[in-house]
Amino acid sequence: MVVEKHPGPNGQLFYEGDSPEGHDNPARFDSLKQCFFPYKLEHEQMGWNLDAAYVTDYSSVDYDVSTQGGTTTISSHTAPESFARAKDVQYVVDSEVEGAMGPDFVPFSTQGDAQSFADEYGGEVVSYGDIGEGLLGR
Incomplete structure (x- = not known):
């Protein structure tokens, strides 16, 4: 998976003392609703200690919303300056705008x-x- 080739918000999770399967920190995601948050919740239940979590901050980028084939998506941004701490942002849920894997949190x-x-x-x-x-x- 090449995160920047997919539309929508991205996320990164850093764990203290643990690494994602197959590579070093961070765990990278091209979807918040379908991947980032489920992974985070699953690994919390496994006892992993989350050190830091970052997500795309659409307040800090010039984003595009476009519709193709009846699906409305938002642009992807992967530059380091496009991220903010996940706990410090607000999320729009249940919008008509999708990310890489369908409905997403923006x-x-x-x-x-x-x-x-x-x-x-x-x-x-x-x-x-x-x-x-x-x-x-949902």
């Missing part, structure tokens, strides 16, 4: 940016601590 460091995105594309704004199995299963 993160913003500015509450107003997140709300504007939700107003335009649907969904609701939630915080990092609100994301658990219930939201992942």
Whole structure:
């Protein structure tokens, strides 16, 4: 998987004392809803100690939203400066905008940016601590 070749938000997880299967930290993801958060929750249950988590910050980049074949997606950004700490951003969930693997969570460091995105594309704004199995299963 080449993360930057897929649309949507990206994430990185760094674990203290543990490494993702097959390579060194971080674990990299091209989807937050389908990959990043499920992996994070699974590894918490396994007792892994999360050192840091980063996600694309759409408040810090010039992003594009486009529709092709009836699917609306948001651009991918993988430069280091496009990331923010996952716990410090707000997420738009249940919007019409998809990422690499379908419906996704779209993160913003500015509450107003997140709300504007939700107003335009649907969904609701939630915080990092609100994301658990219930939201992942929607």
